[in-house]
Amino acid sequence: MLRFNFSRDRVLKHLQAFTYFALMLSLLIGSQSPAFAAQPSQKTATPEEVTRKFYGWYFGAHFPDPKRSNMATFRKYVTLNFWKRATARDVESVLFIDAQDIDETWANNFTVSQATISGPRATVQVALNGKEMKYSLHVTLRREGGVWKIDDVKGSDR
Numbered sequence: 001m002l003r004f005n006f007s008r009d010r011v012l013k014h015l016q017a018f019t020y021f022a023l024m025l026s027l028l029i030g031s032q033s034p035a036f037a038a039q040p041s042q043k044t045a046t047p048e049e050v051t052r053k054f055y056g057w058y059f060g061a062h063f064p065d066p067k068r069s070n071m072a073t074f075r076k077y078v079t080l081n082f083w084k085r086a087t088a089r090d091v092e093s094v095l096f097i098d099a100q101d102i103d104e105t106w107a108n109n110f111t112v113s114q115a116t117i118s119g120p121r122a123t124v125q126v127a128l129n130g131k132e133m134k135y136s137l138h139v140t141l142r143r144e145g146g147v148w149k150i151d152d153v154k155g156s157d158r
Contacts, residue, residue: 047115047122047141050077050148055126058096059107079144079151097137098155103130115141122148127158134158 045053054077058064066074066087074083078096086095093100106128113125126137136158142151 044147047117047124047148048112050141051124051126051139051150052112053077054150055110055112056107059110062104063094063097063102077150079142079149082149082151096150096153097128097135098153099135101133103128103133103135105130105132106135121151 057073057077061070064070066083071083074086078086082095085091094102109129109131111127111129113127115122115124120143122141124139124141126139128135128137134157136156138154138156139150140152141148143149144151
């Protein structure tokens with residue numbers, strides 16, 4: 001036969017421990033709710049902002065090659081699919097500008113148009129207004145991991 005010996009102090013001690021546990025669990029679960037996750041400071045960048053930031057960095061860094069040393073920065077702005085195409089051995093042009101020739105003055109002379117968004121894809125036009133070369137980019141972005149990233153670039157002379 002089983003006997004249970006409950007004292008008032010022991011029951012209160014277990015009740016306090018249970019209450020503390022329940023409170024901590026509710027705080028933990030509550031912090032995972034969308035109300036906490038969607039804070040204004042963590043706003044997702046628009047396709048225009050992503051494009052502007054990428055090309056600002058890219059031109060400012062003097063057209064860096066997609067190497068391991070700067071892979072994290074590229075991956076912040078481009079999709080995995082585009083990264084793989086850009087680093088393929090048989091690529092003959094720079095896919096980020098879809099060209100072989102560059103104008104160093106593009107860094108301070110480019111504009112990004114308003115995006116056209118269709119579901120998980122967006123397109124923007126980037127006008128490169130260098131002193132020696134004028135060039136246009138048709139940039140396609142795709143949502144990857146909940147953020148906009150560059151997925152394709154097609155260039156053309158103006």
